[in-house]
Amino acid sequence: MGARLWSLFCSLKLAIVLASLATLLVMGGSLAMHFNPSVFGNLDGTIMAAWWRQSGETNLSMTWWLPLAGSCLLLLGINSLCCFIDWARNWRRRWRKTGEYLIHSGFVLVVIAYVWGSVAGFRSEGNQLTIGETISVPHMPEFSLKLESFEPVLNNDGRPLDMRNTLALYRDGTPVKKTVSRINHPLIWGGLTVIPSSFGQFPTGFQFHWPTRGTVGLEPGTSVELPSGGGLRVLSFYPDAALAADGRVLRGGDRIGNPALEIELTHPYRDPWRGWYFLRGRLPFPLVEAGVHIWPMEPIYRSVSIVTINRDPGSRLALGGGILMGTGVLLAMISFYYKRSRGDRPQVG
Amino acid sequence: MTFQTTLLISSFSGYLAAVGFYLLHVRHRRKAFLAAAFLLILSGFVLQTALLLLRWRTAGFLPVTNLFSTQLFFSWTLALVFLYFEIRYRIHSAGLFVVLLNLLLLGSALPRNPAIPPLIPTLDTPLFTWHIVFSFTGYALFAMAFSLGVLFLVRKNRPDSALPPLPVLRKLNEEAIFLGFCFFTLCLILGSIWAQVAWGFWFSWNIKGVWSFIVWLFYAGMCHAKFVRRWQGTGYAWLSIAGFGVVLFTYLGIGLLLESNHPLE
Numbered sequence: 001m002g003a004r005l006w007s008l009f010c011s012l013k014l015a016i017v018l019a020s021l022a023t024l025l026v027m028g029g030s031l032a033m034h035f036n037p038s039v040f041g042n043l044d045g046t047i048m049a050a051w052w053r054q055s056g057e058t059n060l061s062m063t064w065w066l067p068l069a070g071s072c073l074l075l076l077g078i079n080s081l082c083c084f085i086d087w088a089r090n091w092r093r094r095w096r097k098t099g100e101y102l103i104h105s106g107f108v109l110v111v112i113a114y115v116w117g118s119v120a121g122f123r124s125e126g127n128q129l130t131i132g133e134t135i136s137v138p139h140m141p142e143f144s145l146k147l148e149s150f151e152p153v154l155n156n157d158g159r160p161l162d163m164r165n166t167l168a169l170y171r172d173g174t175p176v177k178k179t180v181s182r183i184n185h186p187l188i189w190g191g192l193t194v195i196p197s198s199f200g201q202f203p204t205g206f207q208f209h210w211p212t213r214g215t216v217g218l219e220p221g222t223s224v225e226l227p228s229g230g231g232l233r234v235l236s237f238y239p240d241a242a243l244a245a246d247g248r249v250l251r252g253g254d255r256i257g258n259p260a261l262e263i264e265l266t267h268p269y270r271d272p273w274r275g276w277y278f279l280r281g282r283l284p285f286p287l288v289e290a291g292v293h294i295w296p297m298e299p300i301y302r303s304v305s306i307v308t309i310n311r312d313p314g315s316r317l318a319l320g321g322g323i324l325m326g327t328g329v330l331l332a333m334i335s336f337y338y339k340r341s342r343g344d345r346p347q348v349g
Numbered sequence: 350m351t352f353q354t355t356l357l358i359s360s361f362s363g364y365l366a367a368v369g370f371y372l373l374h375v376r377h378r379r380k381a382f383l384a385a386a387f388l389l390i391l392s393g394f395v396l397q398t399a400l401l402l403l404r405w406r407t408a409g410f411l412p413v414t415n416l417f418s419t420q421l422f423f424s425w426t427l428a429l430v431f432l433y434f435e436i437r438y439r440i441h442s443a444g445l446f447v448v449l450l451n452l453l454l455l456g457s458a459l460p461r462n463p464a465i466p467p468l469i470p471t472l473d474t475p476l477f478t479w480h481i482v483f484s485f486t487g488y489a490l491f492a493m494a495f496s497l498g499v500l501f502l503v504r505k506n507r508p509d510s511a512l513p514p515l516p517v518l519r520k521l522n523e524e525a526i527f528l529g530f531c532f533f534t535l536c537l538i539l540g541s542i543w544a545q546v547a548w549g550f551w552f553s554w555n556i557k558g559v560w561s562f563i564v565w566l567f568y569a570g571m572c573h574a575k576f577v578r579r580w581q582g583t584g585y586a587w588l589s590i591a592g593f594g595v596v597l598f599t600y601l602g603i604g605l606l607l608e609s610n611h612p613l614e
Contacts, residue, residue, distance in 0.1 A: 012573055016580075019570035023563055027595075030559045043554035103534070114552060123550065161470050183470045184546050193549040310549035318551055322538040329531045336527060 009082040018079060022072035029065040036062050045125060047312075048118035077111035080104040099335050102328030109321030113314030121191065121312040129305050130204075134170075137192070137309060144170045145194060148178075150305045152199055163196045165305050181307075191313040198306040202254045203239045206261065206279060208294035217300050218261060226290055230267035237261050239299070241278065249276050256299050265290055353463060356400040357421075361455045363393025364428070364448060371442045375511055383441055390435075390448065394428040401425055404465060412465045413481045414472060416604070420458040422481070423600075426489035427451040430525075434493060438521060443513055446496035447489075476543035483536035490529030491568070491589075491596045497522040498589030505583065519582055522589055523575050530568040537565055560599040567592050 008014060033040040039059045043051055056063045087094055087101045124138040129147035137143035146168045153162040167187045168178040177189040187194040205219030216224065224232045240257030242250045249260060258280055265273040265286055273286040279296045287294075312318075370386035373379070401421065404412045412418040428451055431444045501518040512518070540561070541551040552558065571588050574580040580588070 012576055015573050016570050016577065019566050019573070023566045023570065026559060026563055026566075030556055030563070033554070033559070034556055040554070044548075044550065117550075184474045184476075184543075186546055186549065188546075193545065195547070195549045308549050312550065315545060315551060319542070319545075322541060325534055326538050329534050333528070333531050336524075340524075 006082065006086075009079055010086045011079070012083075015076060015079050015083070018072045018076040022069050022076065025065045025069035025072065029069060032062045032065070039063065046123050047121045050122075073111060074115070077108050080111075081108045084108065096335055096339070099328045099330070099332030102331060103325050104328075106321040106323070106325030106328055109324060110318050113318035113321060116314035116317065117191075117312035121310065121314070123311075124309045125197065127307050127309055129165075129307060130302055137169075140192075140311070142172050143192070144173075145307075145309070146170065147305055150199070150303050152303065153182075160199070163199050163305060165196045165307070167194055167307075169194070191311050191315050193308075193310045193312070193315070195308045195310070196305055197308045200304050200306065201301040202304055203237070203256055203259070203299035204302045205234070205237050205300040206259060207297045207300055209297055210292075210294045212293075215297065216294065219300060226292070228267065228291060230265065230290060232287075232290070232292060233264045233266070235262040235264055235274070241276070243276075243278075259296075259299065263287070265292075353400055353403060356396050356403070357455070357459065357463070360393040360396040360400065361452070361459065363389045363396065364452050364455065367393065368445065368448055368452060371445050371448070375442050378511065386441075387435060390428065390431065394425070394432060397421070397425050397428060408465045408468070410468050410473065411478045411481065413485075414468065415466055417458050417461040417463055418465065419481075419485070419600075420454045420461075423485050423488060424451045424454040424458070426485045427454070427492060430486070430489040430493050434521060434525075438513075438517070440513065440521065442511065443500050443518070443521075444493065444496060446499060447493050450492055450496075471547050474543060474546075476539050476546075480536055480539040480543060483532045483539065487529045487531075487533030487536055488596055488600060490525045490532060491564075491593050494522050494525035494529060494589040495593035497525060498586035498593075501586040502583065515582065519585065522585060526568060526571050526575075526585075526589065526592075530565075530572050533565055533568065537561060557599070557603050560595070560603055564592075564595055564599050567595055 033043075036059075039055050039062050042055065046054070052063075052066075056066060081104075084101050084104045087097060087104075122139045127135060127138075127145075129135060129145070129150075131147055131150050134144050134146040137145055148166040148168055149164075150166070151164045152160055153164065155161050162182050165181045166178070167181050169176050169187060169189055169192070177187060179185075179187045181187045181194060181196055183196065186196075205217060205222070207215055207217050210216045218224075218234045218237075220234050220236050222234045226232060238249065238251045238260050239254055240252030241260035242252055242258065244250050249262070252258070258278060260276050260278045262276050263274070263284075267273075267290065275284055275286070277284055277287065283292070283294065367386040367389035370382045370389065374382035374386065404418075404421075411422075413422050427447050431447045431451070434440045434444055497518055500512055501515060501522060504512045504515055504518060513521075544553055544558075545551040552562075571585070571592060574588060575585060
């Protein structure tokens with residue numbers, strides 16, 4: 001029984017049947033994918049296991065072919081592995097087929113790598129970082145990512161060509177990798193890949209004309225000493241703020257619409273005042289009273305780098321599989337020409 | 350008329366005249382026609398190579414980023430594959446389909462704008478260059494396998510001394526499939542490494558990625574099918590024809606009709 005099962009799993013015909021089935025299933029499935037972007041659109045934005053939980057399970061009428069094709073490919077991987085083991089056991093007699101069986105072993109590694117990455121990895125797009133900012137790596141709380149510097153590279157027409165991000169990866173506060181990351185040169189550490197995907201600018205404050213001081217920039221954290229002995233401190237800045245019915249100030253988007261600054265005013269002999277200054281409106285009276293006479297000029301913008309953070313624990317295994325397959329291809333080609341030069345080829349049936 | 354256009358039209362004319370001589374050979378069986386056809390294809394290939402090198406030098410990268418450029422490059426690889434089989438096995442008019450496909454590609458490229466678009470930063474990597482080189486070499490070998498598969502069926506049903514014997518056609522077909530599979534495997538490996546560094550994942554479920562995998566799986570199956578007696582010969586010829594249909598859909602169908610991350614225009 002065991003020998004028959006082994007023989008079945010080493011069978012060439014099984015490989016052809018499984019490859020044909022998988023080919024037909026994926027061919028048909030690809031059409032379902034194309035015509036149902038609402039179901040399949042996010043397949044590259046997340047790992048397969050997460051996508052299956054979110055969309056696959058709930059749309060079985062369109063996604064049923066995926067587990068079937070996946071099973072065929074898994075079985076093909078097992079079939080390839082059995083063929084490889086069978087070949088390795090008879091290596092002395094069959095060493096001339098080394099190239100072909102390296103391709104088999106590489107394929108097995110690639111299949112395992114895909115399954116591993118699809119189950120244990122994650123993909124996170126649109127992570128925004130300003131210079132000096134540190135964010136936690138999603139799903140990996142012990143890791144954090146810091147953007148040390150950022151430099152967009154533009155051509156003469158202002159078209160973006162590249163973006164140089166100096167990124168540092170920390171594990172429990174200890175730096176583990178630092179690299180200048182740009183297009184096609186991501187930060188790679190273990191199975192983690194950090195890719196600069198885009199960049200932009202967003203307003204972080206406003207510049208004002210202050211007759212006695214010239215141009216003054218006010219951003220969250222800015223403090224200005226006043227002649228009266230008190231001080232002005234900017235607590236927050238909303239590029240587009242709205243006043244709710246209950247008096248709360250709500251933040252809108254990141255584009256300049258109705259900008260507002262939250263300011264704290266301190267005075268040596270009075271209680272501090274805290275309130276919002278809507279730049280399109282009048283200066284609040286407590287500020288005027290404290291001798292603050294400012295006129296808004298233009299927003300202060302800061303660059304933000306947008307990075308994709310993906311983790312695929314199988315990626316190194318897949319690379320190993322790719323290298324094995326590439327080496328196998330080269331050896332198979334050498335072996336092919338050697339055999340052809342000796343007139344050695346399968347017999348015509 | 351620019352120098353590049355002159356080179357393009359000259360190489361097209363060389364291939365066109367070569368087809369004429371091959372057809373004359375099919376009818377009159379004269380060696381002089383074969384020699385003339387071979388020389389014309391060789392000169393067309395040399396001119397096309399010069400054109401490609403000139404465009405590469407002008408652009409600073411291998412220009413294969415729009416439909417005109419890929420047609421020109423695919424046509425060049427088809428000519429290269431034909432010359433490989435012609436010089437190695439003297440296939441003569443057995444490779445006529447490949448030369449005709451070459452003519453079709455170049456002919457449809459002639460009215461297009463040959464301007465080279467600026468390179469998208471993501472494509473500025475040797476991984477892209479080699480991915481494309483291996484991809485089109487694989488496609489060209491699959492086209493040759495198609496041609497040989499059709500001729501195998503023609504030769505089987507209508508024995509004609511102008512065509513090589515069946516065992517030779519089968520042997521050449523298997524060689525084209527094997528080499529095509531090897532080059533296409535290298536194309537996918539480099540494409541996957543490039544995807545990992547550019548997007549952060551090495552397999553994309555974009556329709557182009559899916560169909561490229563289908564092409565690979567199909568021809569991987571074919572590389573095994575040649576050892577199964579039932580699939581040898583006629584079955585293999587039919588598979589070669591079907592496989593090239595899959596290749597055409599992957600290259601042109603997806604690039605022109607569907608939205609993908611490998612657009613042609």
